[in-house]
Each structure stands twice: as C-alpha cells, then as structure tokens.
Amino acid sequence: MAADPLKIVYIGKNTGNPYFDSITGGFEDACKSLGCEFEFVAPATAEATSQIPFIEAQIQRGVNVIGIAPNSPDALNQVLADAKAKGILVLTVNGDITGNEQYRDATILPVNFDIVGRDQVEMVGSLIGYEGEIAILSATTEAPDQNKWIVGMNETLKSDPKYAKMSLVATVYGDDQPEKSTTEMEALLSNFPNLKGVIAPTTVGIAAAAQVVQSRGIADKVAVTGLGLPSEMRDFVKDGTVKAFQLWSPYNEGWLAVHFAKGVIEGTIKNEVGSTFEVPNLGTITINANNSINTQAELTTFNAENIDQFDF
Amino acid sequence: MSTLRSILLRRESGIAVMIVLFCLAVGSVKPQFLTLDQLRIILLLTPLIMIGAMGQMLVIVARHVDLSIGSMLGVSAMVSGMLYRYVEVMPWWAGLPISIAVGATLGLGNGLLITLFRLPAIIVTLGTLSLYRGLTFIISNAKQIDRQYIPSELKALSQTSPIFGIPWIIFIAFGVAILTYLFAMHTRVGRQIFALGSNPVAAPLRGIKVTQVTLLVFAISGALSGLAGILYASRWGFVNPSNTGAGFEFQVIAAVVIGGASINGGVGTVLGTVLGVLLLGCVAAALPLLGIPGTSQAAIYGAVILIALVIDRSVRRQGIVGLKRAGA
Numbered sequence: 001m002a003a004d005p006l007k008i009v010y011i012g013k014n015t016g017n018p019y020f021d022s023i024t025g026g027f028e029d030a031c032k033s034l035g036c037e038f039e040f041v042a043p044a045t046a047e048a049t050s051q052i053p054f055i056e057a058q059i060q061r062g063v064n065v066i067g068i069a070p071n072s073p074d075a076l077n078q079v080l081a082d083a084k085a086k087g088i089l090v091l092t093v094n095g096d097i098t099g100n101e102q103y104r105d106a107t108i109l110p111v112n113f114d115i116v117g118r119d120q121v122e123m124v125g126s127l128i129g130y131e132g133e134i135a136i137l138s139a140t141t142e143a144p145d146q147n148k149w150i151v152g153m154n155e156t157l158k159s160d161p162k163y164a165k166m167s168l169v170a171t172v173y174g175d176d177q178p179e180k181s182t183t184e185m186e187a188l189l190s191n192f193p194n195l196k197g198v199i200a201p202t203t204v205g206i207a208a209a210a211q212v213v214q215s216r217g218i219a220d221k222v223a224v225t226g227l228g229l230p231s232e233m234r235d236f237v238k239d240g241t242v243k244a245f246q247l248w249s250p251y252n253e254g255w256l257a258v259h260f261a262k263g264v265i266e267g268t269i270k271n272e273v274g275s276t277f278e279v280p281n282l283g284t285i286t287i288n289a290n291n292s293i294n295t296q297a298e299l300t301t302f303n304a305e306n307i308d309q310f311d312f
Numbered sequence: 313m314s315t316l317r318s319i320l321l322r323r324e325s326g327i328a329v330m331i332v333l334f335c336l337a338v339g340s341v342k343p344q345f346l347t348l349d350q351l352r353i354i355l356l357l358t359p360l361i362m363i364g365a366m367g368q369m370l371v372i373v374a375r376h377v378d379l380s381i382g383s384m385l386g387v388s389a390m391v392s393g394m395l396y397r398y399v400e401v402m403p404w405w406a407g408l409p410i411s412i413a414v415g416a417t418l419g420l421g422n423g424l425l426i427t428l429f430r431l432p433a434i435i436v437t438l439g440t441l442s443l444y445r446g447l448t449f450i451i452s453n454a455k456q457i458d459r460q461y462i463p464s465e466l467k468a469l470s471q472t473s474p475i476f477g478i479p480w481i482i483f484i485a486f487g488v489a490i491l492t493y494l495f496a497m498h499t500r501v502g503r504q505i506f507a508l509g510s511n512p513v514a515a516p517l518r519g520i521k522v523t524q525v526t527l528l529v530f531a532i533s534g535a536l537s538g539l540a541g542i543l544y545a546s547r548w549g550f551v552n553p554s555n556t557g558a559g560f561e562f563q564v565i566a567a568v569v570i571g572g573a574s575i576n577g578g579v580g581t582v583l584g585t586v587l588g589v590l591l592l593g594c595v596a597a598a599l600p601l602l603g604i605p606g607t608s609q610a611a612i613y614g615a616v617i618l619i620a621l622v623i624d625r626s627v628r629r630q631g632i633v634g635l636k637r638a639g640a
Contacts, residue, residue: 015454016553044449044554141606173606177555178548179357179596186353187600190344207459211549215471231458232550 005037006262009058010067010093010254011051012042018229019203019250020069022312023094026254027067034262039063048072055079059086065261067093067108067254073144077103089264093257094250095145096292105264106271106291108257110248111299113145116201117152119246119299120226121163124197127223127243131165132196135188137209137226139176139202149201169195174205181208189222200226206245210236230302230310237307244303251312252295256282260293323572326627327587330620331594338598345601355478356470358593359485360385360540360547362586364564365571366492367419367533369585372568373496374529375509375577376433380422381537382560383444386553388414389541390448393457393551404463411542412535418444419534423527433530441561448553457551470547481543486586488536493582505529510578567592570620591620 010027012020024040031038041058043050048071056079058066066088070076073096080103083090089105096107124134136153138146150171157163169192174181181204188195189212200206206228213224219241228245236242259279263269269277276286287293302310339346364381371378391414392407418440425436469480496502504525508515516522540560545551571588573580595616599609 014554015449016452016456016555018456018458018552021455044445170603172600175606183353183357183597184600186597187603190350190601191342191603207549231460235459 005035006065006265007037007039007061007063008065008067008258008261009039009041009061009063010257011054011058011069012040013069013071013095014046015042015044017042017046018231022229022250023069023254025312026251026256027258028254029251030255030258034258036258036262038258046071048075051076052079055083059083059088063088064265065089065091067091067257067261069094070097073097074100080104089261091257091261094253098144101290106260106287106293108253108260108293108295110250110253110295111297112288112292112294113148114152116149116227116299117154118156120149120199120201121153121156121160121166123225123244123246123301124199124223125163125166127225128166128196130163133167133169133192133194134197134199135169135192135195136171137181137184137188137198137200137202137205138171138173139205141173143176143202146201153199174200174202174208176202176204178204178208181205182212185209185212189216189218195222197223197225200224200228202227203229203232206242207232207236210242214239214241227299228302229312230307231312233302234307237302237304240304244301246299246301248296248300249312252282255279256285256293256295260285324581324584324587326624327570327572327584327591327620329627330623331587331591334591334594334598338594338602342598342601345598350597350601352478354590354593354597355482356547357596358589359481360543360560361563361567361592362485362589363488363536363540363543364560365567365585365589366488366582367529367536368564368568369571369573369580369582370492370496370505370529371433371533372565372573372575373509373577373580374505374526375512376426376526376529377437377565377575378419378422378530378533379434379437379561379565380418380440380444381533381540381564382557383441383448384415384418384534384537385541385544385557385560386448386551387418387444387451387541388412388538389544389551389556390452390457390553392542393461393545394451396463397457397461404465407463407466407542407545408539411538413538415538415541416531416535419537420527420531422534423530426530427523427526445554445558448556452551452553454553456553457545459549462545462549462551466542466546467549469543481547484539484543488539489582489586496582501525501528506578508577512577563592566617570617570624572624592617 027038041054051071066083070092077100080090092104092107136150157168172184174184198209200209206226209224213219213222224242225245227247233245256279263277264271273287273289276284279285285293368378388411392411395402422437422440425431426433471479473479504520508520508525544556567588568585570591571584604612
C-alpha cells in the first residue's frame with residue numbers, strides 16, 4: 001500500500017503578486033517530480049492578520065507542510081505554534097519571522113539578506129564609476145526586508161573606502177504604488193540635480209523609477225538599478241534605460257522548499273545547523289545558523305545580454 | 313471691476329485662492345515648484361482622478377455616492393489587459409471602447425441594485441467594491457498583465473503629445489471635464505440630476521424619471537471608471553488584480569468634496585471639481601519635493617484635505633469679497 005502523498009501548501013503574502021507566481025512555479029514543478037500534492041493560497045491584501053485564517057484552514061485540512069511568506073514577524077506566532085503542535089512542518093519561505101524563529105522549523109531565503117545591501121551598493125557604484133550622489137527609492141517605511149537592506153547599504157557606504165566618493169543624499173519611500181513611487185522619483189531629480197544613481201530595492205519602485213528616466217530621456221545621466229523582476233524590466237533593459245539590475249530566482253525557493261520538506265519528513269535530511277543535503281539543479285545546500293537555508297550565494301545580475309534567458 | 317467681483321463671488325474662488333497660496337508657499341521654499349516642468353508633473357498625476365471625479369460629482373449631485381469606482385477601474389482595465397494578452401489581432405485602440413463598455417455595464421449594475429431594491433448607494437457600492445475587485449481576481453486568475461502585453465501605442469498616450477509637450481492623457485481628462493460641463497449645464501437630463509439631488513421627493517412630481525436618471529449617473533460613473541482603467545494601463549504599463557484602482561475612491565471623493573460638491577446632493581460644479589483635483593495633485597507633488605519624511609506624508613496629506621475643506625466651507629458662505637468686507 002502506497003503512503004498518502006505529502007500535502008504541501010504555500011501561503012503567499014497576497015494574491016495577484018507576480019513575484020509569487022514564480023515561487024509557486026518552483027513548488028508546483030518540484031511537487032510534480034516528487035509526487036506531492038500542492039496548493040497555493042493567499043489573502044487579498046498583504047496584511048499580517050489576514051494570513052491567520054488561511055493557516056487555521058490549512059491546519060484543519062491536515063496538511064503535512066506549511067510554507068509561508070509571513071506578513072509580520074510576530075503576529076503569526078500563536079497560529080504557527082498550533083500548526084507545529086499538530087506535527088506540521090512549518091517553513092518560512094522568502095521572508096522570515098526574525099526574533100521568533102522558534103515558531104517555524106526552518107526558513108528558506110533566496111540569498112543571505114545580510115549581503116543584499118552591499119551588493120546593491122556595488123551594483124550602482126559600478127554603473128556610475130564609484131563617484132557622485134545616489135539615492136534610495138524604497139517600498140513602505142515599515143517594510144522589514146527593505147529596511148534591513150537599507151541598513152546594509154548605509155554601512156557599506158560608510159565603511160568601505162571603495163565607495164568614499166559616493167554620497168547617499170536621500171532615502172525616500174514610494175509605498176510600492178506606481179503613483180507615489182513616480183512622484184518621489186520626480187522629486188529626487190528635482191531636489192538633486194547632480195543625482196547619478198538610484199537604488200530601488202523593490203519591484204514596483206524600480207519600474208516606476210525606470211519609467212521616469214525613460215520618459216525624460218536621461219538614462220545617460222541617472223543610472224537606475226535595484227531589485228526587479230525580469231518580466232517587468234525587460235523593455236527598460238532592451239531600450240537602454242536600465243543597464244543592469246539584480247534579483248534572485250524566486251522559482252528556486254519553491255523548488256528547494258519541497259525537496260527539503262520531503263527529505264525532513266522522510267528522515268533523509270536532518271534539520272540541524274551545519275548539516276548538508278543535495279537538491280537537483282542546485283547542488284549541495286547547507287543549513288546555516290538559525291536553521292536558515294539560502295538558494296544562492298550571490299544575487300543574480302540581469303542585463304541586456306542575459307535577460308531573455310529568464311521567464312519570470 | 314464687476315467681472316473681477318463676480319469671479320471672486322463665485323463658489324470656486326476659495327479653492328482657487330488656496331491653490332495659488334499653497335503653490336506660492338511651496339515655491340518660496342522650493343522655487344522649482346513654480347516651473348513648467350513641475351506643472352507637467354502635477355498634471356500627469358491627475359488625469360485618472362479627474363476622469364473619475366467627473367462621474368463621482370454627478371453621482372454626489374444626485375445625492376448618492378459611488379464607492380466601487382476603484383474596483384470598476386480594476387475590472388475594466390483587466391478585461392482589456394487580458395484581451396491584449398490573449399487575442400493577437402486586438403488593435404491597440406480597442407481597449408478604450410471595451411473598458412468603457414465594461415465600466416458602464418458594472419455601473420449600470422450598481423444603479424439597478426439601488427433602484428430595484430431601493431437600497432442606499434453607500435451600501436450597494438460598498439458591496440460591489442468588494443464584488444468587482446473579486447471579479448478582477450477571477451477573470452485574471454490573480455495574475456498581473458505585464459508591461460510587454462500593453463500595446464506601445466496605448467502607452468504612448470501617456471508619453472507623446474499632440475501640442476506643447478502635454479501628453480494626450482491630459483487632453484483626454486480635460487476633454488471629459490468639458491463634456492461633463494456641457495452635459496450637466498446644458499442638457500435637460502443634466503439639469504434633472506441637480507433637481508433630483510436637491511429634492512428627491514419633489515423630483516417625480518416635476519416629471520423627472522427618477523429611476524432612469526439614477527441608472528444614468530451610475531452608468532456614467534462606471535463608464536468613466538472604465539476610461540480611467542484603460543488609461544491606467546497606458547500610464548503605468550501594467551494591470552495588477554489587487555493594486556490597479558485600489559484606493560481610487562478615496563482620492564476621487566476627496567477631490568469632489570474639496571471641489572465644493574455637497575454630500576447632501578444638488579450642489580456641485582465641474583470647475584470646482586477640476587480645482588479640487590488640481591489641489592490634491594499639488595499637495596501630492598509638493599510633499600516629496602519638500603523632503604517631508606515618508607513616515608509623516610500620509611498624515612500631512614490627510615490634514616491638508618481637512619484644512620482645505622474647513623477653509624473652503626467658511627469662505628463659501630459669502631465668497632471672498634463678502635468675507636473681506638465683513639472682516640475689514
């Protein structure tokens with residue numbers, strides 16, 4: 001008698017977010033190849049409390065694995081504890097509950113988030129010749145990941161002599177709305193006429209910043225870079241508005257999560273700091289401090305040469 | 313002199329003076345706020361709100377309110393976006409009539425629910441705000457329509473210009489405002505909307521077909537939301553099931569009320585509404601330029617709306633001239 005297939009669910013931040021389509025694709029393909037059942041659910045809005053009923057419903061349904069992109073570092077503690085008490089493997093995927101790690105079994109992040117700020121500063125530096133004024137156009141003022149990266153950017157600019165001639169003149173917030181991001185970008189250009197580069201570490205912000213630069217025809221004066229989706233940035237890269245930007249493979253997060261979950265439940269992978277396991281296409285993966293797992297060591301850089309190879 | 317006096321006595325004078333004072337105040341700190349380039353930025357912030365506000369003004373004049381406009385914007389943009397994505401022969405301009413038709417149909421749905429079941433518009437459109445947003449998710453399977461599927465000719469409406477470097481989308485918005493003015497002031501049905509809003513009880517006695525007029529204002533509100541929807545795709549180059557049009561109703565209703573329309577119906581002008589939209593645009597553009605921190609911007613934006621309303625309602629009772637005479 002064959003055992004029941006593993007039931008895996010992934011709870012996204014919100015529906016209609018193209019970023020999660022790619023993560024879900026990784027989950028789906030891995031579940032197909034390993035014979036698991038997969039479902040994606042997400043609330044309509046990216047609020048912490050709106051994820052709670054979805055988690056409760058999945059506990060009721062008797063899933064084996066809950067993957068979640070948490071909308072809050074602490075609001076989900078109680079319901080995740082309930083899930084763990086029922087023997088469900090809880091993985092935070094693409095975002096962690098920093099400070100409350102005991103409420104999940106492991107976290108799967110695309111890269112070590114400590115290096116994102118540093119890599120983004122290097123990216124914009126290489127585009128502007130390591131000299132001149134730069135600004136940051138972020139998401140909302142309270143976005144935890146972006147704020148962590150911004151801290152990293154500030155530290156890198158201060159401590160690394162390589163960037164001594166670059167000065168960060170402003171950090172502004174476009175709230176991940178195209179209107180607001182556009183207004184903030186226009187204000188940056190107006191307030192800082194010598195601005196050389198803009199880092200927008202958010203998919204909505206980088207697209208809005210690129211559109212402003214494109215419509216003003218100032219791509220040779222102001223370099224826009226940051227974190228973006230190839231599908232949203234392709235046109236801007238092809239017409240030269242954006243020379244290069246970065247991200248990681250969201251797909252691989254889903255792919256790795258399923259392989260890890262199946263291995264842990266079947267006992268072939270030990271969920272302990274320092275232990276290693278193999279994932280097809282990704283090679284040897286190590287479990288780092290705090291049971292944190294990364295799908296790649298460095299950010300992927302997209303430019304005119306390689307952007308057509310990515311379909312997310 | 314008498315011309316100037318009659319201008320200052322107009323109801324809209326308060327808000328016009330406020331816009332001028334606000335711009336001068338911002339300009340004294342940031343001189344670049346008073347440049348043509350900044351005017352272009354402000355105008356580009358406003359076309360969708362202006363189009364939505366024309367429909368909303370008619371609805372509010374008829375003593376109703378339409379909370380579902382952002383969701384109608386979302387559905388109509390998504391229908392055209394899906395067609396662009398999956399129907400290769402779809403010409404770029406076809407999204408305009410399609411989105412307007414989708415919006416008009418949804419607006420008519422609001423009107424039918426309100427008139428057939430005699431329900432308050434605030435309740436019906438609160439329901440359809442959610443229902444229509446949900447439709448956007450269903451038809452799109454919760455997937456965004458990316459930039460590559462939006463025809464470049466459509467996107468060009470927001471970038472290229474017929475004259476003076478002013479993009480088409482701004483002419484479209486002002487064109488809608490002029491048509492709304494002609495309709496509201498110079499047609500029989502237009503005047504009936506005002507009569508209905510000032511006294512819904514007496515309206516049928518005066519031969520006004522209340523049901524038809526109500527259906528019409530909601531259909532217009534829907535159609536204009538649909539137009540705003542396809543122009544959203546033009547302006548931003550994508551259609552997202554959850555973001556496209558979200559919160560649109562707040563900006564639009566704020567603009568209409570700042571523009572002097574009365575929530576009690578019967579009162580409202582196109583000029584006032586246009587000025588209300590422009591004031592909101594000025595504030596939205598000024599906050600980042602003044603370097604106001606992101607954490608405080610929402611609070612300041614809301615406070616400015618309230619201050620504008622208070623000043624406007626005080627000035628409005630007598631007009632600027634009367635206020636001056638009484639005070640001095």
